[in-house]
Amino acid sequence: MHFLYNILIILVPSVLKTVALFNKKIKLGVAGRKKTFPLLKAQLSPNDNTIWFHCASLGEYEQGYPVFKNIRHLYKNHKIVLTFFSPSGYEVKKNTDIADVVCYLPWDSKANAKQFVSLINPELTIFVKYDIWPNLLSELKSKNRKALLISALFRKNQHYFKYRFMQKALFAFDHIFTQDEASKHLLENIGYRHVTISGDTRFDRVSSQLNMDNSLAFIERFKQDNLCLVAGSTWPEDEALLVDFINNSPDGIKFIIAPHNIKAAQIEKLTLAITKKVALFSNKAQANLEESNVFIVDTIGLLSKIYNYADIAYVGGAVGHTGLHNTLEAAVFGIPIIIGSHYEKFPEASHMIALGGMFSIKTKTELTQTLTQLIQDSNKRQQAGNQNAHYIKKNTGAVIQIMDFIRN
Structure with a gap:
């Protein structure tokens, strides 16, 4: 099987060059990987002490960030290389100050693995969650380079446990x-013993949000003293459920929608479907925010602060099969959360549902019933929100355990 893997990993890049002609995201990855080795050669020298962070995409970066930040502070004289597999992570964080060099991870061929590890020669490597690349890791092992995997989350049907x-x-x-x-x-079932249950570093990441300035003057102008529902990272299937409720909602409720897809055509379609008065972030200077009922956030990077203004949150991705987005960002502010029904791969969702802080819905009717109850019953809102805030606080501390291990 490893032999077949090595053949495929050589063939895939050639196939993607053709696919890139028709797919913008893949085109970014193909073009970006061409720059990886020249960038490393230009930015690193053999005398540099280096540390390597790897994240599949943006979500893993946010997950690893609290550890990255601590390592950056602890190893001030080291150069840090940050790699991404996906354009979704690289394009957003290519200018982050957490690293000296940010680049795409090269394809995991044996030749690429040797060249990559030789160029960076990391004293310490941190992988986040998964995205395991056997040739790169084998090369690190052969060079006796220290490597850690943090916030790992496995399921028995994953290929990590099927193939030797x-x-x-x-x-x-x-x-x-x-x-x-x-x-x-x-891990223990396959004989791996060097393992610690530390929890998820995302809890530490979202907890740090409470120590930041989360004020947004334009959101305060929009919300005023009204009850506010914030719908974050929504997809069209989420919006199809929400729009019906919004159009038939009583006065005195404000809605903020931060779609996952902020392309102009999708934003226009969403805006036209809403019969209430809508304001867009991109046009907020001209909009009458005070009199608007719905605020559509057609930009990225603000959602974690906007949740601070929510009385109720809806987090997208679990109505369809795109994957539930980050519910912890909302939970840290002590508010009840509504999600779709496809959350099986997200243990934090199951936990918060069991605790009574999160509510799963399948249909417009269920969404309407859940929202109506939360809007009308302030005690239920507060109790559910308190459960979520307590859940976040109870599960922080992963970063301390990881950093203690690194220091020792």
């Missing part, structure tokens, strides 16, 4: 910090 060469890749990590006990047991 993928299991071998896991053994290249000196230590693995898992989010839960089930992930630890899966």
Whole structure:
């Protein structure tokens, strides 16, 4: 199987060059990977002490950020290389000050792995959650380079536990910090023993949001003293449910929608579907925010602050099968959360539902019933929100455990 993997990993880049002609995201990745080795050669020298962070995409970056920040402070004289597999992470964070060099991860061929590890020669490598690449990890192991996997979350049907060469890749990590006990047991079942249940570093990440200035003057102008529902990272299937409720909602309720897709055509379609008065972030200077009922955030990077103004949150991605977005960003502000029904791969959602702070819906009717109850019953809103805030606070501390291990 490893032999087949090595053949495919050589063929895939050539295939993607053709696909890139028709797909913008893949085109970004193809073009970006061409720059990886020249960039590393230009920015690094053999005398540099380096540390390597790897994230599949933006979500893993946010997950690893609290650890990255601490390492950056601890190793001030080291150069830090940050790699992404996906354009979704690289394009947003290519200018982050957490690293000295930000680039795409090269394809995991044996030749690329040798060249990549030789160029950066990291004293310490941190992978976040998963995105395990066997040839790169094998090369690190052969060079006796220290590597850690943090916030790992495994399921028994993943290929890491089906194929021996993928299991071998896991053994290249000196230590693995898992989010839960089930992930630890899966590792122990294949004989891996250097594992600690530290929890999810995302809890530390979102908790730090409470220490920041989350004020947004234009949101305050929009919300005023009204009850406010914030719908974050929504997809069209989420919006199809929400729009019907919004159009038939009583006076005195404000709605903020931050769609995942902020392309002009999608924003226009959403705006036209809403019969209430709508204001756009891109046109907020000209809009009458005080008199608007709905505010559509057609930009990125503000959602974590906007949740501060929510009385109720709706988090998208679980009505369809695109994947539930980050519910912890909302939960940290102590507000009730509504999601769709496809959340099986997100243990934090299951936990908050069991605690009574989160509510799962499938249909417009269920959404209407849940929202109506939360709007009308302030005690229920407060109790649910308190459960979420307590859940976040209870699960912080992963970063302390990881940093203690690194220091020692």
